[in-house]
Amino acid sequence: MGNQFSIFYLKMFTFILVVYIADFSVGNVLKYFYFKQNSGFQYRTTYAMQQTNADFLIFGSSRASHHYNPEIIENSLNLSCYNVGRDGSYIFYHTALLKVILNRYLPKIIILDLVKGEFRQERESYDRISNLLPYYDSYPEIHSIIELRNSYEKIKLCSKIYPYNSDILSIAIGNTEFNKGRWIDIKGFSPWYKTMDCPEKIDTSFFNTKIDNVKVSQYENFIKECKYKGILLYIVVSPYYLISDITDNSIKISKDLAGKYNIKHFDFSQDTTFKLKCSLFGDLTHLNIEGTRIFTQKVIEKIIKDNQLNMQYTKNKREGVISAISSLDGMH
Amino acid sequence: MSFVPIYILILGFTIVVDYISGIYISRNEGQKRKLYLIISLISNISVLAVFKYYNFLNNNLTSFLHGFAYTNPIPYLSILLPIGLSFHTFQAMSYSIEVYRGKQKPETHFGIFALYVMFYPQLVAGPIERPQNLLHQFYEKHYFNYSRVVEGLKLILWGFFKKLVIADRLAIYVNSVYNNVEHHNGTTLILATIFFSFQIYCDFSGYADIAIGTAKVMGFDLMTNFKRPIFAKSTGEHWKRWHISLSSWFKDYLYFPMGGSRVSASRLYYNLMVVFVISGLWHGANWTYIIWGSINGVYVVLAIMTRKHWIKFNTFIRIDKFPRLQLSYQIIITFALITFSRIFFRANSLSDALLVIEKIFTETGRIFIENPSVLIFCFLSILMLLFVELKQEFYKGVFSFFSNDNLIVRYISYASLVMIILIMGVFDGGQFIYFQF
Secondary structure (H helix, E strand, C coil), rough: CCCHHHHHHHHHHHHHHHHHHHHHHHHHHHHHHHCCCCCCCCHHHHHHHHHHCCCEEEEECHHHHHHCCCHHHHHHCCCCCCEEECCCCCCCHHHHHHHHHCCCCCCCCCECCCCCCCCCCHHHHHHHHHHHHHCCCCCHHHHHHCCCCCHHHHHCCCCCCCHHHCCHHHHHHCCHHHHHHHCCCCCEEEECCCCCCCCCCCCCCCCCCCCCCCHHHHHHHHHHHHHHHEEEEEEEEECCCCCCCCHHHHHHHHHHHHHCCCCCEEEEECCCCCCCCCCHHCCCCEEEHHHHHHHHHHHHHHHHHHHHHHHCCCCCCCCHHHHHHHHHHHHH | CCCCHHHHHHHHHHHHHHHHHHHHHHCCCCCHHHHHHHHHHHHHHHHHHHHHHHHHHHHHHHHHHHHHCCCCCCCCCCCCCCCHHHHHHHHHHHHHHHHCCCCCCCCCCHHHHHHHHHCCCHHHCCCCCCHHHHHHCCCCCCCCCCCHHHHHHHHHHHHHHHHEEEEEEHHHHHHHHHHHHHHHHHHHHHHHHHHHHHHHHHHHHHHHHHHHHHHCCCCCCCCCCCCCCCHHHHHHHHHHHHCHHHHHHHHHHHHCCCCCCCCCCHHHHHHHHHHHHHHHHHHHHCCCHHHHHHHHHHHHHHHCCCCHHHHHHHHHHHHHCCCHHHHHHHHHHHHHHHHHHHHHHCCHHHHHHHHHHHHHCCCCCCCCCCCCCHHHHHHHHHHHHHHHHHHHHHHCCCCCCCCCCHHHHHHHHHHHHHHHHHHCCCCCCCCCHHHHE
């Protein structure tokens, strides 16, 4: 029996070694091709973390990536702009991205686009933290956010393959020229050219679900990071085709917290310019290119107006913003 | 899932009642012997009735009384369904029945009996063991056996592959469709239903493999619970390959005592329907499960009724001259029938199930593709499963990966499977489907 034990341990050790080598090799190959991508969501996250130096950044989910046109912002405010919004991302992603970016440089203005139900309790938003896994090794500042996904996440990340779990196809496609044609990318902005058919009936029933305090805490962290680094932050709820009249708890919480830190909160969710206007929407939750044009312009106008008021009542701390505001003044 | 420590008392109650019943059954004869059996069975069924069926029955009573403009005064219970309740209850009942039948000596060691009821590898989702198979193993000395441990570990690895790579991957698509049936067309619903058939097979058999493999590593042999049911040639055969421990439980403790097949034709059909309806009810306190069970009962009854006609039909169309073709179409038809019944198993409600069926027959369209990679992974994982199971079913002697004589081939196979799990597995903590029963 002792002999059997020895053989077992030896073979088990050999097997673990084989798996370790295979995991290390395959994992590094996947890593190489992941960061070699030149189009798609994953590339844009990498670009946002490692390369962008834009003065004006837009954070948020697909609504951010479809609703804010950086070119309009650049032309209006004379500031470089990049849209770091990503489909299917939540506050965990936004906060992690912010931490990495702010460790590299300080943008002048940031918009954080929030969705209704942003802070509701749901498992999916934790699952989506998987978008950050490939960056775990490189950015210790986001470890605490990644580890929110699961209590065993740290152990799973011992595997070099695990960060690229379920991504093998997207990595392969992201390295092809074909993928560039699939996604139009204007400085992170994904224009939606389609116009939706007007629906006959929509279910607007909405029930405020339980709030996830972890998400609220991350949102507060986002605000604090911007505030303490002197970045001009705007919290925006972009338009919906039709939304229930019941006030979403998440929107209310975001407003209250923004007020606590004296951050401007713009709520366009019930804006009549967009409400029930099929021609401005690609689907029920995303503006099309025309809707985006109008909305981006509206946001710019609000920012300009807000900065004019700011100039009257507060001393500005950073030269970069003063010069930007001066140039905004020059436009009027 | 919630962790409620006090629920251990339910297991405790089952163990104490059946331990004592077993001893008293063996010490008595005639009516007293029967009485102790009845006490044991009623106690076990009562636990199931309270925790699993009380609210369902109360709900139906409310609906019934509502029809007569009465309100139901009986309160609902706010309780959780203890995990594995149906499994360990049936396992405990099996013990009492076997002692009564004289096929099993009563277990006098309380600890050993408790271990029989709550042997952890199979506590939550089977296989539902028989005392003759399991109890004696707790008395045997178990020594480290290299081959046995390796076989156990291989089974565990294969079980994790089926669960993480296939079942949980398919679940992503199935859930997004079945949780929004009103928004999907018939073509999508057919695909989702087929995916569900593979999902539930891999989920349940994956768990069974892990359970059996774990027990094997420790030196215990549990019964096989699945024998590649995808390749069943008839619905009757399907139930000899699927959840074998439950099918055999119903066969031995319900079907045979009712007379089995040694009765008139009409009585036989009745017996079969009763067994399948109760089997449906065992799965869940919902009309969808009862209908699912009934449909499968109808399949088996119709298969028996039309057996001779099928043989004549096959001869008429000459398909019996082409055994492989005949085999293929038998397998496909059986799979289609079983998959159809699973619409009721998966649907969130009876109305959803009926809507799915209506759309399948009336509404075609493009397949729903939210994320192409999900579909690609789904098809890839099914292909991998079919490749392996086809080989196990029809080409046993042909080249084997896991059991290859060459050490390098074996190691590469194991490592490759681990890599596939890491690359394609879904690690978001999806629960095993059968944990809810």
